[in-house]
Amino acid sequence: MATTTDPAPGTPAAGAPDEARPAEARDETPPFPVRTTLMGTIGSVLVLLGAFGAGGILIRDPVLGTGPLSWIRYGHGRMLANAVLYSGFGLVVWAWVRLGRYMLAGRVGSRAILIAAGCWMAPLLVSPPLFTRDVFSYLGQGAQLLHGLNPYAHGPAELEILPNIVQNVHPVWQTTPAPYGPLFLLIAKGIVALTGDNVIAGVIVTRLVLLAGLGAMVWALPRLVRHLGGKLPITLWLAVASPMTVIHLFGGPHNDAMMLGFLAVGVVAALERKHAVSIVLVTTAMLIKPTAAVALPFLVWVWTNHLPGENRRRNFLKAGAASVGLFLPVFVLGTWVSLGSFNLGWVTGLQAPTLVTNWLNPSTGIGQVVYTLVHLVIKVPESPFITVARLVSMITLAVVFARQWWRSRYGGNEAIFRMTVTLLATAILAPPTLPWYLTWGFVLAAAFPWRRRHLAIVVGVAVFLVMAYYPTGEQALYAWPYVVLTLALGVYAAASLLRPDPLGLIEAWRKQKVPDFLSSQPTPATQ
Known part of the structure; x- marks a missing residue:
């Protein structure tokens, strides 16, 4: 030292x-x-x-x-x-x-x-829990699985035992099926089996378990940097030391941390030509949080371009067939082991988060603005406007996905970059958009080269995304004075990365501490 x-x-x-x-x-x-x-x-x-x-x-x-x-x-x-x-x-x-x-x-x-x-x-x-109550839902859904209730058919409110866990689940999710992968519910089941109805112990053990995901990220990031051309200190500062990780992923806590650990290691495996391992790891990430499935088609292109021979179509078919051949047994076995049967109810459970409506999801925000303008003229319900705007957004996401996937056809770093863009687009365009969803692509993006002004933008966005929800877990996006203050603090934090004390506040404070009779004395150079 x-x-x-x-x-x-x-x-x-x-x-x-x-x-x-x-x-x-x-x-x-x-x-x-x-x-x-x-x-x-x-x-x-x-x-x-x-x-x-x-x-x-x-x-x-x-x-x-x-x-x-x-x-x-x-x-x-x-x-x-x-x-x-x-x-x-x-x-x-x-x-x-x-x-x-x-x-x-x-x-x-x-x-x-x-x-x-x-x-x-x-x-x-x-x-x-900080800025969220999701961990109580994790415990509630794990308790359902532990006591024989299907978390993809029932909400935690159906559970008649473990009252401490059930009563702390947010009201929105009390009667809502689980939107998480079956492997994560198996992990949550194990946590509840260990901690019982002790919610405090359940939250602490959940954080300890999710540390494995953060540890996998830390292991993978130096290797991603070597392949993707970034600088390791910048990558670790962005992906590990950021308030998005410290406060949201760990302080939350959120199961995205574990999904990202499997995803990051899986991408490393693909870049190092261990393609079978890569597909297995990313499929496992999908069994924790289904969003990781977005990465799988891009990994097929990486595999395709690592195969010998000039016939790209044949190589693509080989890589695609091998990927599907690995994906299916891992998917089926992971679901069977987790749930005790091949229950695909968790796929339909993905609709549950769409209950969340706020303007952080651009399509929802546009729908709300249009509704507000129309409502000034005629009394109409809000939901059709949001539904139509979200449908347009999902079509846009499908176009973005297809375009990015096709542009990844030469594999290599380009495919990983396009994968990252698509993960970020999914977080933004697919309803809902929750602050910690941006980490899906951001962890991979951190391993690419960055410019200083872009790092400053990330600082401002990170501050805003943490403060977009109150510490209780309730959204703050319609408390407009609070939103304006949050945006101002984010801009100030962003500017502070490039220039210490950008508004000169500290310097002004120091001058205020100098007595007037001292500041008026001539300097030695003028005496």
Whole structure:
């Protein structure tokens, strides 16, 4: 470890002496950003403390529900908890942006970024769910499978035992079939079998299990970088240390983390010509969250272009047949083992998330705008407008998918890039669009080369996507003053990556601390 304090920001000018150049250019271990890491860790601890009153708290909380600190869940106590939580989140973002500036200056390396991300996640292991209540649905659906109810035919409300789990499932999902793959429900079943009706233990164990997915991502990202041409510190900063991962995927927690682990390793296997392994891994990812199926047709092109011979049509048929031959038994066996039968009800369960309507999904937003304008003239229901707009959006997505898939026909990095674009398009165009859905393609995108201004855009988008929902898990997208404030904070965070203190606020504060009689004294040069 080269130092115990943060490195000075900025890139040395050309021609600077060797001592002024980035440590990586001198084959030295880059310094460790202690203060920045500590700042984010303090922020994460504040998020943890605030979450006990402002996060996805239990309806009957055995920790604070009836004790002397129960006031934090209500009224002014809850307002204080929100203030603490958002202050902590601000520190996490500030630390992430500072770490990004040091990274761009070549002053910190991959190891420091991973350690920082780990420090920021660690306090959240025991936190109530953050900005979502989905984990309670995971536990409820796992409990259904454990006790003989089909989670693809019934909602958790049908479960007559384990009342603590059932009552904490969000009302929208109480009577809704599960939209997740059968393998994930098998994992959730195992968690509930271990923790029973103890919801707090269930949330903690879920996070521990999902760490396997994050670990697989961390293993895969350096290998993806070698193939896709990115820079590892930037990739880890984007995909692992980002608030989207720290707060959403881990703090949430969300099962997308496990799906992305299998997907990332599967893409690595395809690029390293281990195509059978790749298809098996990505099919397994699909059995966790069905969105991963989008990647499979692109992997066929990668396989096609790795086969010897000049006959591309024959190679495509070989790769396609082999892919289907691997996909089907994994799909059937995974479904059978998870559910005890070959039950395809989970495919129809994919319609459940469409119950969520908000303008974060562009088609839904367009439908709502058109409805509002028409409603000014004539009384009409909203649903037809949203349905039509979503239908147009799905047709658009089908066109995007077909176009991107065909442009991937030469395989290689181009196919992975087109896969990434399609995963992002799926998150945006297919209803609904939830903030953490953007991680589907974003983890792969992080391994490609990036420009500084695009990194700044990612910072702004990440801040907005975390704050698009309240810490309780309820959406905040129609609280317009809050949305404007969130957008402003996102823009400021984005600008801060490229230039410290872009509005000069810190400098102005420092000047305010200088007494007037000192600022008016002549300098030595003028005396």
